[in-house]
Amino acid sequence: MPVRLFNTLSGQVDELVPTDGKELRMYACGPTVYDYGHIGNFRTFLQIDVLRRFLNLTGMPMRHVMNITDVDDKIIRNAAAAGVPIGEYTPKYVDAFFEDLDALGVERPEIIARATENIGRMVELIEKLAAVGAAYRTDDGSWYFRLRSFPEYGKLSKKDLSGMEDGARVDVDEYEKDSARDFALWKAAKPGETSWGTSIGRGRPGWHIECSAMSMNYLGDSFDLHAGGEDLMFPHHENEIAQSESVTHKPLAHHWMHVRFLLVDGRKMSKSEGNFYTLRDLLIKGYKASAIRLALISVPYRHQLNFTFDGLVEATAAIDRLRTFHGRLVNSTFPEGENPEIQAAAKTAHETYMAALANDLNTAEARAPIFDLVRLSNTMMDQGKFYKGDRGVVLEVLASFDAVFAVIEDRDTEPTRRAVEWAAKEGRMADVAPELLAQQSLTDERINGLLAERDHAKKRRDFARADQIRKELTEKGIIIEDSKDGVRWKRK
Ligand code: AMP
Ligand code: ZN
Numbered sequence: 001m002p003v004r005l006f007n008t009l010s011g012q013v014d015e016l017v018p019t020d021g022k023e024l025r026m027y028a029c030g031p032t033v034y035d036y037g038h039i040g041n042f043r044t045f046l047q048i049d050v051l052r053r054f055l056n057l058t059g060m061p062m063r064h065v066m067n068i069t070d071v072d073d074k075i076i077r078n079a080a081a082a083g084v085p086i087g088e089y090t091p092k093y094v095d096a097f098f099e100d101l102d103a104l105g106v107e108r109p110e111i112i113a114r115a116t117e118n119i120g121r122m123v124e125l126i127e128k129l130a131a132v133g134a135a136y137r138t139d140d141g142s143w144y145f146r147l148r149s150f151p152e153y154g155k156l157s158k159k160d161l162s163g164m165e166d167g168a169r170v171d172v173d174e175y176e177k178d179s180a181r182d183f184a185l186w187k188a189a190k191p192g193e194t195s196w197g198t199s200i201g202r203g204r205p206g207w208h209i210e211c212s213a214m215s216m217n218y219l220g221d222s223f224d225l226h227a228g229g230e231d232l233m234f235p236h237h238e239n240e241i242a243q244s245e246s247v248t249h250k251p252l253a254h255h256w257m258h259v260r261f262l263l264v265d266g267r268k269m270s271k272s273e274g275n276f277y278t279l280r281d282l283l284i285k286g287y288k289a290s291a292i293r294l295a296l297i298s299v300p301y302r303h304q305l306n307f308t309f310d311g312l313v314e315a316t317a318a319i320d321r322l323r324t325f326h327g328r329l330v331n332s333t334f335p336e337g338e339n340p341e342i343q344a345a346a347k348t349a350h351e352t353y354m355a356a357l358a359n360d361l362n363t364a365e366a367r368a369p370i371f372d373l374v375r376l377s378n379t380m381m382d383q384g385k386f387y388k389g390d391r392g393v394v395l396e397v398l399a400s401f402d403a404v405f406a407v408i409e410d411r412d413t414e415p416t417r418r419a420v421e422w423a424a425k426e427g428r429m430a431d432v433a434p435e436l437l438a439q440q441s442l443t444d445e446r447i448n449g450l451l452a453e454r455d456h457a458k459k460r461r462d463f464a465r466a467d468q469i470r471k472e473l474t475e476k477g478i479i480i481e482d483s484k485d486g487v488r489w490k491r492k
Contacts, residue, residue, distance in 0.1 A: 001058045003358050005051070005225075006302055008233060008256040009156055013360050016055075016255060019224055023061040026052075027215040027253065028109070029228035029236070032069040033093040034078050036278040037100050039296065039307060040262040040269055044229040046293060047259045047301040047361070049106040051227075053404045054357045064109035065218045068094060070116050072207050076193055086194045087116070100279045103289045103415030104296075105406040113214040115205065121213040122205045123198045125243065126185050130200075134246040141188035141201045144169055147181070150242040156256060157234035183239055185209050208239035215252070216244060226253035233258050259301045266306055282312070283419035286433035290407040291315040297405065300362050318371070322408050325374045326398060328381065329391055338389035339380055346393040349373040350400060357404065370401045413491055438476040439491055447478060451487055 007014040018024040028048050031037055037045075055062055069075075070090045079089035101108070126143055129135035134149040147153050147161075154161045169182045184206035189195035195202050215223065221244070228237065237256065244252040261268075264275040282292055294315040299305040349369040356365035377394055380386040402408045420440050423432050450469050457465040470480055477492040 001354060001358055003055060003058060003060070004360055005255065005257060006360050007254075008258050009251075009254075011158070014255060016225065018060065019222075019254065023063045024055060024225065025219040025223035026062060026064045026225040026227060027211070027219055027223060028064065028066050028226075029211060029232055030066040030068050030112070031093075031097050032072055032074060033090045033097060034072070034074040035093060036096055036280060038269060039264075039277050039279060039282065039292070040229075042100065042104060042106075042279055042292075043262040043296045043305060044259040045101065045106055046104060046296045048227050048257075049104075050297050050301075050357075050361060050363060050404055051257070052107055052109075053406070054361065057400060057403045058354075058358070062110065063219065065111040065113060065215060066109040067211055067214050068097075068112060068114045069207065069210065070094065070114050071194060071204055072115075079194075080192065099418065103279060103283070103418070104293050105289070105411065111218050113218060115210040115214075118210065118214050118217070119196050119198065119205065121217050122209045123186075123200055125209060125213045125216075125247065126200055128247045129185065129243065132246060134242075135185055137200075138169075138188075141203060142184055143186035143200060144182040145185055145239065145242060147183075147242070150246050152245070153238060153242050156238050156241055159234060159238075183208060183235065185243070208236055209243060211236070212240045212243040212252070215240070216248070221248040221252075222250040223253055225255040225257060227257040228259070230258040230260050257301075260304045262296070262305045262307055264307045269307075277307075280419050280422060281431070283416055284423045284428065284432045284436065286416075286436050287312050288316060288319070288412040289415040290319050290410070290412050294319060294405065294407050297363050298367060300360070300364055302360065319407050321371070321374060322398075323410060325378060326408050329377070329394060329398075332381065334381075334386055334388045334391060335384070336389075337387040339385050339387055342377060342380055342386060342390040343393060345373055345376050346390075346397050350397050353397070353401065363405075367401075367405065370397065373397060410490075435477045435492070439478070442473075442476055442478065447473065447489060451480070451489065455487070 003016045004013050005016050006012070016024065028045075031041060052062060052064060071086055075086050075090060079086045082089055098108075126135055129145065130137075130143070132149075134146055135143050136146055137143050169184075186200055186203050186205060186209070189202040189204070193204065195204050215226070226237065226240075233256075241252050263269070264277070267273060267275060269276050279289075279292065283289065291312050292315075295307070295311045296305065298315070349372065352369040353366045356362040356369075359365075373394065377386060377390070380390075398408060416436065417440065420432055420436055423429055429437075450473060454466045454469040457463070457469070473480060473489070479490050479492055481488045481490075
């Protein structure tokens with residue numbers, strides 16, 4: 001099935017093709033590990049996960065590389081403030097990042113490349129740039145990219161850079177969005193800063209060079225897809241193109257995917273505005289990882305996502321609906337036969353779902369037919385018109401849905417438990433939702449023990465005690481379901 005995706009470089013929706021005829025080679029810019037990831041970051045990683053999972057579903061293998069920026073201005077600043085070398089500062093945030101990805105059900109890329117482990121490759125690339133006249137050294141021992149040497153600069157972001165000042169330089173990684181100036185490839189060592197002694201001098205890499213060096217190392221001079229959040233389009237990706245193509249004279253990537261930013265309540269997320277959330281902030285407030293995942297992926301990646309708590313509540317309800325339906329489908333006994341209406345609806349739902357994702361990853365249009373099918377199936381079940389022969393086809397549709405959306409199977413307990421554990425370590429217990437605190441004090445063993453006691457109480461007709469146990473568990477967020485096969489429980 002052809003998968004079509006908007007390509008920032010061509011300015012249109014293009015088919016995604018593995019140019020080597022085998023696997024789709026993708027490079028996605030990873031996190032800068034100076035702090036915990038926020039939900040905006042995770043929107044981007046989740047949308048890339050949606051693409052990954054969908055390509056997998058269509059049978060397209062991937063070679064997906066993600067970098068970890070473990071040296072940059074912010075890391076150096078924060079590590080210095082904490083009084084530790086960067087190598088001691090970043091591991092905590094690298095681990096936290098992967099723990100958060102796991103919580104959100106984000107699959108791991110095939111290759112994870114760390115900047116600090118690829119310094120040699122960056123130095124080699126800078127030497128090649130110097131050899132073709134695209135890099136120059138300044139008196140302090142830093143190296144810069146000469147923008148004038150690359151006339152195609154601006155082709156990705158479509159910026160008009162005619163007013164560009166020759167030789168104007170910028171040496172910080174974060175800078176004004178509209179000015180194009182010679183950017184740092186290598187920053188000369190400063191006292192107290194981490195540095196590497198290399199053939200181009202002692203120093204450390206600028207931010208942009210790592211992605212050029214690592215992407216080409218793991219994927220070749222020219223690969224299929226490069227992805228990241230929209231803020232990276234300029235200057236980061238533009239700079240990557242300049243660094244790589246000045247040396248190879250080949251397109252760095254054929255296809256460029258940019259995920260639009262997440263806003264919170266219609267505003268830019270910022271600490272000073274008080275609307276800044278990490279994943280952990282939301283987990284300890286009692287929102288489930290699956291609901292956060294669904295809320296962050298349900299708006300297609302090219303649309304701005306306005307994050308609200310109402311959106312999380314909606315996602316929670318939607319997941320409940322899916323899980324309850326899935327349970328009903330698996331656990332009920334249906335009469336022999338098939339309902340042609342269900343058979344046709346399942347086929348249509350599956351086709352509409354796949355077509356929507358294949359059309360520029362339209363997750364909103366993809367999810368709608370699945371919920372329609374759930375509604376129809378529930379109605380048919382209520383009327384006794386859902387049959388044994390319908391179960392398999394509907395289950396298959398749900399499986400395709402979950403292969404990409406990954407929210408039906410309940411993996412919510414562990415991320416919440418870990419987040420509360422983290423809050424305890426970080427002195428954030430005051431922010432933990434009261435119902436989570438109560439739940440955490442109840443281990444599975446304790447719950448099973450109480451349920452066994454309740455069972456005994458019922459057998460000896462001590463209904464007061466049985467009700468008291470149920471009430472206590474319910475108050476602590478444990479849902480008890482009595483059925484003919486015994487009692488089942490789950491955490492709310
Ligand atoms: P960083 O750790 O800042 O380098 O960012 C990691 C990824 O998150 C990059 O692809 C960014 O473009 C992306 N990103 C940062 N902020 C947001 C946001 N508010 N919405 C969506 N993506 C974002
Ligand atoms: Zn990058």
